[in-house]
Amino acid sequence: MEKKNLDWANLGFGYMQTEKRYVSNYKNGAWDEGAIIDDANIVLNECAGVFQYAQTIFEGLKAYTTEDGRTVTFRPDLNASRLADSARRLEMPVFPEDRFIDAIEQVVKANMEYVPPYGSGATLYIRPYMMGTNPVIGVKPADEYQFRIFVTPVGPYFKGGAKPLTIRVSDFDRAAPHGTGHIKAGLNYAMSLHAIVSAHEEGFDENMYLDPQTRTKVEETGGANFIFVTKDNKLVTPKSDSILPSITRRSIMYVAEHYLGMTVEHREVYYDELQDFVEAGLCGTAAVISPVGKVVNKDKEICFPSGMDVMGDVTKKLYDTLTGIQMGHIEAPEGWIKTIC
Ligand SMILES: *Cc1c(COP(=O)(O)O)cnc(C)c1O
Numbered sequence: 001m002e003k004k005n006l007d008w009a010n011l012g013f014g015y016m017q018t019e020k021r022y023v024s025n026y027k028n029g030a031w032d033e034g035a036i037i038d039d040a041n042i043v044l045n046e047c048a049g050v051f052q053y054a055q056t057i058f059e060g061l062k063a064y065t066t067e068d069g070r071t072v073t074f075r076p077d078l079n080a081s082r083l084a085d086s087a088r089r090l091e092m093p094v095f096p097e098d099r100f101i102d103a104i105e106q107v108v109k110a111n112m113e114y115v116p117p118y119g120s121g122a123t124l125y126i127r128p129y130m131m132g133t134n135p136v137i138g139v140k141p142a143d144e145y146q147f148r149i150f151v152t153p154v155g156p157y158f159k160g161g162a163k164p165l166t167i168r169v170s171d172f173d174r175a176a177p178h179g180t181g182h183i184k185a186g187l188n189y190a191m192s193l194h195a196i197v198s199a200h201e202e203g204f205d206e207n208m209y210l211d212p213q214t215r216t217k218v219e220e221t222g223g224a225n226f227i228f229v230t231k232d233n234k235l236v237t238p239k240s241d242s243i244l245p246s247i248t249r250r251s252i253m254y255v256a257e258h259y260l261g262m263t264v265e266h267r268e269v270y271y272d273e274l275q276d277f278v279e280a281g282l283c284g285t286a287a288v289i290s291p292v293g294k295v296v297n298k299d300k301e302i303c304f305p306s307g308m309d310v311m312g313d314v315t316k317k318l319y320d321t322l323t324g325i326q327m328g329h330i331e332a333p334e335g336w337i338k339t340i341c
Helices: 049-053 076-089 097-110 186-201 247-258 271-276 313-327
Strands: 021-027 035-037 056-058 061-065 071-074 123-132 145-154 165-169 206-208 225-229 235-238 264-267 279-284 288-297 300-303 337-339
Touching: 021 097, 035 097, 049 123, 056 076, 056 186, 061 097, 071 097, 076 097, 076 123, 076 247, 097 123, 097 145, 186 206, 225 247, 225 313, 235 247, 247 264, 247 279, 247 288, 247 313, 279 313, 288 313
Parallel strands: 165 206, 165 288, 235 264
Antiparallel strands: 021 035, 021 145, 056 123, 061 071, 061 123, 071 337, 123 145, 225 235, 225 279, 279 288, 288 300
């Protein structure tokens, strides 16, 4: 299929409306068969559950063109099961995981003109989400839901390569209470906006959140997990019930162990250990890995030896291996790459 005539290499990370999206509705205890539709707008009752009690969850993944010209997605089964986990935690019906994969395939096929060509640095960002749609005024879950997926072509998250970030330790707690930190939901992002805006105002790229009980352990940032590299070449990444289980982080752990022969430690990470690490990074679908050069905690700074100019050597190796697997020039573990066409 002909591609759209877009300036792929110069796309930003923003929303560009495409012609087609996927929608399925849940009513009387069942999902309908779902369809690809044209209308980008949603009309809902003023009292819809999503507006009153924030019953909404989402996922984020990418479709892209491999070196040999296939259109693929990366581990969409993990997005399907994480959306199901988020739904259960917010008392929403689960959208069946096999139907989730099928819906991703349908919506990418319907938007093939927008899948960026290989080598452009751009990808098709895919945003599945679900919300409570019927009126709810007493505090309870909605009875009716809509599941949708839209797509939008996006450029590289960081233009001109990834410069190491400066992060501050946030005074704010990241997550809403009661362990909802491991749910991918707008409510957690809403709770993080004030911390993000104030971090940016003070010249920081992101917030590092500590565990709210003791404020001694590293959790994550607003939208990415942390990875660290030790002096003796181990990969260390924080473990906590209130960290969102990043698919990129889980993939990096596998790549570190099975492709780079590193020892991987997934465990509680104390803030006091940071000064001993030689490299740090943030990981998530949008940027894959962003190096972190410096962490600021009030008047104290921790500067990682990898510095403020380039990605650390180990971080770079992890980045190159994972993106090599995604783009098809390094052999992928069984089941990681889902070919759409
Ligand atoms: C989406 C998200 C991540 C990154 O997860 P990926 O599956 O790697 O994209 C990390 N933290 C939070 C809070 C998130 O919402």
